[in-house]
Amino acid sequence: MEKRYVAIWFPHLATDWFEQQRPDLKNNAFVLSAATHGRMVITAANPLAQQLLIREGMALADARAICPSLQYFDDKPGLASQLWQRIAAWCIRFTPTVALDPLGGILLDATGCSHLWGSEEAYVLDIINRLKARGYQAKAAMADTIGAAWAITRFGNEMIVEKNKQLGSLISLPPEALRLDENTIARLHKLGLSQIKSLVTIPSASLRRRFGPLILQRINQMMGKEPEFIEPIIPPEPYQVRLPCIEPIARIEGIEIALHTLLQQLCERMQKEGKGVRTANFKGYRVDSKTVGIQISTSKASCNVKHLFHLFEMKLSALEPDLGIELFLLEATNVEDYTPAQEEFWKESPALNDQHIAELIDRLSGRINPDAIQRYLPAEHHLPERAFKKAGSLTEQSTTQWQTNKPRPILLLEKPEKITVTAPIPDYPPMNFRYKGQFHKVVKADGPERIEQEWWIEEGEHRDYYTVEDEQGCRYWLFRAGHYDEEKKPYWFIHGFFA
């Protein structure tokens, strides 16, 4: 993928900060100064002061001679670099890879980021505008290379350098844009090489002889012929540990030791960072250059070595070492924040959110189908098969109450089964029924309880439920689908068994 970089430059970082603190300064020329070698030297000048030809590095006394009304303040040591680092950390919103430019400024690796803003222009404009809203004057430019973006920010006027078009925009820039030391730049100017254009035409051998290898490296980096790396302020560190082995490991005992060692390393680090594993991969690189691996997942973030080891252990038999494994790699692919619960010495009453129960569920779902493990919450439906729903997690709370005012059987058939009945008069319970070839004489009955179909979910007949008891004392839940009708005999069903 082609890289895109954005360089941000703050021409007046320290004075911008002063203006934020004292808004009345905005309309005045002012400078910041610090004592060096027994005199006060200007360290930063605001745009108004710069218009008066007051530059950094000038003695304060000279500047005051130019402009007697010039206001001056003591520079705070380390202010600019502090601001610079803080803004760099803030810039994480634009890309995950933000780096500090050693020459002042910020570098963003914007590869694959700008489409989220619609276009590259919108991306760079958003950066500039957001910084402006915070009170910082910033210049930013996007280019294919770090060198080009840096040069355009400081010496060019463009905002976006099109892909592979950097040469055209760069050749008219002064040699300062090459990020060279002052001596070299002075010598280049002295030789009349005041534009990059004149430098690139000189054979590289002569350039190297005269100015050293750095100038060639800078030109190549700017043109994208040589790679340049930046050091992100937040290094993305994968949760990964590896264990190379001197001898190939082919025995399960060895693999177990390797797994345990790696888990200990990983969990120690995660514990420090307050993270826990949700999914993890354990890979083995075999002698025959093949990779074998197993994966586990947990229902709750965990950094418990024993528990994770147990989860892997159940799957270790799937890991074929063949001739032996040379390198073990353990990677936590999905990591979540983990708040360790305080261990209790005397457990009085275990709860559902207990870590041990979550671990038990993990162990079980390692061997059996995880869908088989369910917890149920009440749902607001009258139809018995819809009166409960699957809970999403172990700790999910119900939003409604369980209904207990109506009798419900303890065993409910997943699908009501047809029965043959003798029912005397409309809306009376049956006198007897036959279920699975067994004849039951109804002695007592309760009902009917009419439950309508939920038409917005499913069309169908309503149900009239009867609770009946046969001669043995067994209690059943029967229903008739639809109204009693002389011509069309309604069907009867059995739906459950009461305790």
Place this chain on the structure above:
Amino acid sequence: MAANQDTFARLQQDILLLQGFKPASNNVTNWHGLEQIKTAFPNNIFPTGAIHEFFCTGQETVSASAGFISGILSSLLTQQGAIIWISTGKMIYPPSLKAFGVNPEKVIFIHLKNEKEKLFAMEEALKCDAVTAVVGQLNEISLIESRRFQLAVEHSKVTGFLLRQNPRNQMTSCVTRWQITPMPGEGNDGLPGLGFPKWDVQLLKVRNGKQGRWEIQWQSGKFVVTPKYNFERELVRKIV
């Protein structure tokens, strides 16, 4: 003679201790009426941290046993706690557990078809001391497997219930063996309707205790032993 009696009683206690019957270490204070049959149990306490076996024949007796077990669970389940219910199909109807004092949200159901998987799940669940009780609908279980369960619960103090439908092997090391059969309910003072769920509860086997047979009904959130019926004279009723 009195001294001998004392010695015997003490020795009996020691033997019970060695056999895994710890004195009332569990803090179940409200047995929801189950105290009425406590004389059948060793130390006059319903054995928690043990495996109880329920023999069933058909759906009717399974539902009766499930109801009776739910009643016991409601006593075991304190304010916090979790129950694991390993069932064959998705037959147990969660909302109905509420009627037996068990909050269905505290029950984790594991629906499994394969007997081997059920055995694995049951043993793992029994080993976990964060669980209050485990109910398993396991039909066939060998003596060795039941020993494994017993060893697991002796360590974790989890109470296990096994619901076995028409089991072939009756040689197990479970502490108790029950048979619950539904009985015709009595109407409320002659009023029409079904009345409370009522069971013929037979305690077929209890280690170090006495067998017994009671007529128990579940009434307003607790067990009530109805003494009207005398089983001593009655022949064993035919089970449906």
